[in-house]
Amino acid sequence: MAQKVKLSTIAEALGLSTATVSLALRDSPLVAEVTRERIKAEALASGYIYNRRAASLRTSKSGIVGVCVHDIMNPFFGEILIAIEHELDRHRQTFILCNHYDALAKQRSFIDTMLQLGADGLILSPAIGTPASDLELAETNELPVVLIARTVEGAGAPSFRGDDSVGMEMAVRHLVELGHRRIALVGGTEATSTGRLREAGYLRALAEAGIEFRPEWRIAGPRSRHSGFDAVPGFLRLSDRPTAVCCFSDLVALGFMYGLARAGLRPGRDIAVTGYDDIDEAAIAVPPLTTVANGQKEVGRRAASALVARLGGTPFAAADELILPELKIRNSSGLD
Amino acid sequence: MAQKVKLSTIAEALGLSTATVSLALRDSPLVAEVTRERIKAEALASGYIYNRRAASLRTSKSGIVGVCVHDIMNPFFGEILIAIEHELDRHRQTFILCNHYDALAKQRSFIDTMLQLGADGLILSPAIGTPASDLELAETNELPVVLIARTVEGAGAPSFRGDDSVGMEMAVRHLVELGHRRIALVGGTEATSTGRLREAGYLRALAEAGIEFRPEWRIAGPRSRHSGFDAVPGFLRLSDRPTAVCCFSDLVALGFMYGLARAGLRPGRDIAVTGYDDIDEAAIAVPPLTTVANGQKEVGRRAASALVARLGGTPFAAADELILPELKIRNSSGLD
DNA sequence: CTGAAAGCGCTTACAG
DNA sequence: CTGAAAGCGCTTACAG
Numbered sequence: 001m002a003q004k005v006k007l008s009t010i011a012e013a014l015g016l017s018t019a020t021v022s023l024a025l026r027d028s029p030l031v032a033e034v035t036r037e038r039i040k041a042e043a044l045a046s047g048y049i050y051n052r053r054a055a056s057l058r059t060s061k062s063g064i065v066g067v068c069v070h071d072i073m074n075p076f077f078g079e080i081l082i083a084i085e086h087e088l089d090r091h092r093q094t095f096i097l098c099n100h101y102d103a104l105a106k107q108r109s110f111i112d113t114m115l116q117l118g119a120d121g122l123i124l125s126p127a128i129g130t131p132a133s134d135l136e137l138a139e140t141n142e143l144p145v146v147l148i149a150r151t152v153e154g155a156g157a158p159s160f161r162g163d164d165s166v167g168m169e170m171a172v173r174h175l176v177e178l179g180h181r182r183i184a185l186v187g188g189t190e191a192t193s194t195g196r197l198r199e200a201g202y203l204r205a206l207a208e209a210g211i212e213f214r215p216e217w218r219i220a221g222p223r224s225r226h227s228g229f230d231a232v233p234g235f236l237r238l239s240d241r242p243t244a245v246c247c248f249s250d251l252v253a254l255g256f257m258y259g260l261a262r263a264g265l266r267p268g269r270d271i272a273v274t275g276y277d278d279i280d281e282a283a284i285a286v287p288p289l290t291t292v293a294n295g296q297k298e299v300g301r302r303a304a305s306a307l308v309a310r311l312g313g314t315p316f317a318a319a320d321e322l323i324l325p326e327l328k329i330r331n332s333s334g335l336d
Numbered sequence: 337m338a339q340k341v342k343l344s345t346i347a348e349a350l351g352l353s354t355a356t357v358s359l360a361l362r363d364s365p366l367v368a369e370v371t372r373e374r375i376k377a378e379a380l381a382s383g384y385i386y387n388r389r390a391a392s393l394r395t396s397k398s399g400i401v402g403v404c405v406h407d408i409m410n411p412f413f414g415e416i417l418i419a420i421e422h423e424l425d426r427h428r429q430t431f432i433l434c435n436h437y438d439a440l441a442k443q444r445s446f447i448d449t450m451l452q453l454g455a456d457g458l459i460l461s462p463a464i465g466t467p468a469s470d471l472e473l474a475e476t477n478e479l480p481v482v483l484i485a486r487t488v489e490g491a492g493a494p495s496f497r498g499d500d501s502v503g504m505e506m507a508v509r510h511l512v513e514l515g516h517r518r519i520a521l522v523g524g525t526e527a528t529s530t531g532r533l534r535e536a537g538y539l540r541a542l543a544e545a546g547i548e549f550r551p552e553w554r555i556a557g558p559r560s561r562h563s564g565f566d567a568v569p570g571f572l573r574l575s576d577r578p579t580a581v582c583c584f585s586d587l588v589a590l591g592f593m594y595g596l597a598r599a600g601l602r603p604g605r606d607i608a609v610t611g612y613d614d615i616d617e618a619a620i621a622v623p624p625l626t627t628v629a630n631g632q633k634e635v636g637r638r639a640a641s642a643l644v645a646r647l648g649g650t651p652f653a654a655a656d657e658l659i660l661p662e663l664k665i666r667n668s669s670g671l672d
Numbered sequence: 673c674t675g676a677a678a679g680c681g682c683t684t685a686c687a688g
Numbered sequence: 689c690t691g692a693a694a695g696c697g698c699t700t701a702c703a704g
Contacts, residue, residue, distance in 0.1 A: 006681055017691045022683060032689055049477060052452040053389045053398070054681035057696045062389070072417075072433075078409035085435070094449050097408075097433040099421070113430050116388040141385060229620045261622040284565045286597040286622075342697055353675045358699060368673055390697035393680045 005046045014042055056118055066114040068098040068107060069125040075279040083300025091308045102128045115141050121307045125149040128191040146307045148299055151193045159320045160303040162294040164194055167325030168201030171246050171274040171292050174327055176209045178334050180244040186231055187222035187248030202246060217242055228255025232263060250275035250282050250291055273332045288330035295323035341382045350378055392454055402450040404434040404443060405461040411615040416484060419636025427644050438464045451477050457643045461485040464527045482643045484635055487529045495656045496639040498630040500530055503661030504537030507582050507610045507628050510663055512545040514670050516580040522567055523558035523584030538582060553578055564591025568599060586611035586618050586627055609668045624666035631659035
C-alpha cells in the first residue's frame with residue numbers, strides 16, 4: 001500500500017477534476033458515459049475506497065441506522081431484527097446493533113454514539129424507565145426515532161408492536177374454554193408496557209369468564225428461559241395450585257416446561273402451558289407450544305419502512321401501530 | 337434547535353480558540369484547569385454534540401470495531417458477543433454487528449462498509465469459503481482482522497477458538513466408555529474448519545476404540561435447532577441404528593432431542609445424545625445435556641483484547657490460539 | 673497556557 | 689459535459 005488513493009488520485013491519473021470523478025462514481029447523468037466508464041475502471045484498478053466519513057461530514061447523511069434492543073440473543077428480537085435488516089439492506093443503510101439490557105445508561109450512551117456518528121435514524125425497544133426526554137434529545141438533534149415492542153408515554157415517537165392485551169386475552173380465553181378456572185400468569189413486569197398490557201389482557205379475560213383473580217396467581221418477574229425454569233418450584237408450592245399457566249413469552253414458557261418436566265410433571269397433561277410470541281422453536285418444542293403469534297416479522301418490517309420513509313422526507317403517520325396477534329393452538333395447552 | 341453547536345460556537349461564546357476548546361474537552365493537561373471547567377460547563381449548557389466523523393476524518397481513527405458472524409441469534413455466538421462487547425466497552429470502542437449467514441457477498445459488503453467507515457478493526461467468524469484475499473484486502477487497507485470460531489487457511493489473521501477436534505474426541509470417548517459401539521455424528525459440514533475438525537476428532541476417537549467407522553453414521557448438514565429436529569426421522573430409519581449420537585452443537589442436540597421425544601424415544605435412556613458448546617440452556621434442558629464446554633467467553637475476551645492490543649500498536653502474537661475444551665457430563669448421555 | 677492556520681477527503685453550488 | 693473553489697467540523701503541529 002503505497003499511498004491511499006482518493007478522489008484526487010483518480011482525478012490526476014485521468015486528467016480530470018475531483019468533482020467529475022465524484023459525480024461519475026455516484027452515477028450522475030451529468031457525466032458523459034465514456035468518462036464515467038473510464039473513471040470507474042480507474043477506481044477499480046487503483047483499489048479506491050470511498051471515504052464515507054468525508055462524504056458524511058459534507059452531506060450530513062451517514063447511511064447509518066442504529067438499532068438498540070434489550071437483548072439481541074432473545075429470538076423474539078432476533079426475528080424482528082432479521083426483518084429490519086432485510087428492509088434496511090434494500091435501502092442501503094448500514095445498521096448498528098446494540099444491547100441495552102434494560103440499562104438506561106447503556107441506552108443513553110448508545111443514543112449519544114449515534115448522535116456523534118451522525119446516524120440517520122434510530123430503532124429502539126426502549127429500556128425500562130426510558131423518559132420521553134431521552135427520545136426528544138434524539139429528535140431535537142435530527143435523529144428520528146421509531147419504537148418497537150414497547151412504547152414510551154408522552155414520547156412523540158411512533159411505536160410498532162403486537163396488540164399485547166388482546167393477545168394475552170386470547171390465550172387466557174382459550175384456557176378457560178378448555179375448562180380451566182385456576183390460571184396463573186408467569187413472567188413479565190409492571191415496568192414495561194408489554195408487561196402491563198399483557199397482565200391487563202389476562203385480568204380482562206378472567207373477569208369476562210367470571211373468575212375472581214387471586215394475587216398468588218401472578219408470578220411476576222421472569223423474562224428469560226432460565227428464569228422461567230426457576231419459577232417452577234415456587235409455582236408447585238402454591239396451595240390450591242393452578243391447573244394452567246399463561247407465560248409472558250415463549251422463552252419463559254419453554255423454560256417453565258423444562259422445569260415442570262424436571263419435576264416429573266407433563267406439560268399439556270398435568271399442567272396446561274401457553275407462551276407468547278410464537279418464535280421458531282415453539283412448533284418443535286416438546287410438547288409443541290400453544291402460543292400467541294406476535295407478528296415479529298411485521299413489526300420489524302413496518303418499523304424499518306416507516307423510518308426509511310421518514311428519512312425520505314415523509315413525516316411519521318400515526319402514533320402507534322398495533323399488529324393483530326393470532327392464537328396458535330398446539331399441544332402444551334392440553335393434549336388431544 | 338436554532339443552530340448546530342460546534343467547537344467554534346463554544347470558542348466564540350467564551351472568547352477562546354477552537355484548539356483550546358478541543359483540547360479541553362479531551363482533558364488535555366495543556367489547558368488550565370479553570371479554562372477547562374468553563375469550557376466543559378459551556379459545552380454541557382449549549383447541548384454540544386461531538387462530531388466523530390469530523391474528528392475521525394482528521395485523525396483517521398474511528399473508534400469503531402466491526403463484528404461479523406454467521407448468525408447473532410445463535411446462542412453460541414451470542415455468548416461470544418457478550419464477552420466481546422464487554423471488552424470493547426472497556427476500551428470505549430463502538431462495535432458494529434452484522435450477520436453474514438455464510439454468504440460471501442454479504443461478508444464482503446460488510447468488510448467494504450467497515451473500510452468506508454474507517455473502522456479500526458474487524459472481528460470475524462469467516463463465512464464458508466472465505467478466501468484469504470478477502471482478509472488481506474482489509475489488512476492492506478489498515479483494517480486488522482481477528483478470527484473467531486473458525487480459521488481461514490493461508491490468512492495471516494490470528495484465530496481464537498476452542499480445540500474442536502480434541503473436544504469432539506472427548507465426547508466420543510465418553511460414549512465409548514459408557515459402552516456404546518455404534519455412534520453417529522449429526523450435523524456440521526466439511527465446508528468449515530469447525531466441521532472438519534470435529535469430524536476428525538470423532539473419527540480419531542472411534543479408531544482409538546477400535547471401532548470401524550460406517551459412512552451412514554455421518555449425518556452431515558444440520559447446524560440449527562430446527563435442522564437437528566429434522567434429522568431425527570432419517571436417523572431412526574437407519575438399519576442397525578446407532579445407540580448414541582454426537583451432535584455438532586448444542587443447538588443441533590437440543591433439536592435432535594425434541595425430535596426423539598416427538599418420536600416417543602427418551603434421550604438419555606433409549607438413545608444417548610451429546611452436544612457441543614455448553615450454552616446456557618444445556619444445563620436446564622430435559623434431560624440435561626451432556627456437552628463439551630467450548631469457552632465462548634474466553635474466545636470473545638481474548639479475540640477482543642488481542643485486537644485492542646493491536647490497535648494500541650502491539651503486533652499480533654501467535655497465529656492460532658486454541659482454548660481447551662471441557663467435557664460436561666449430564667444426563668442426556670445416559671441416565672444414572 | 674492559548675491561538676492562527678492548515679488539512680483530513682469528500683460534495684455542492686456556481687461558472688463556463 | 690467539466691472544473692475551480694469553498695466548506696463540512698474537527699485536530700495537530702507550530703508559534704508565541
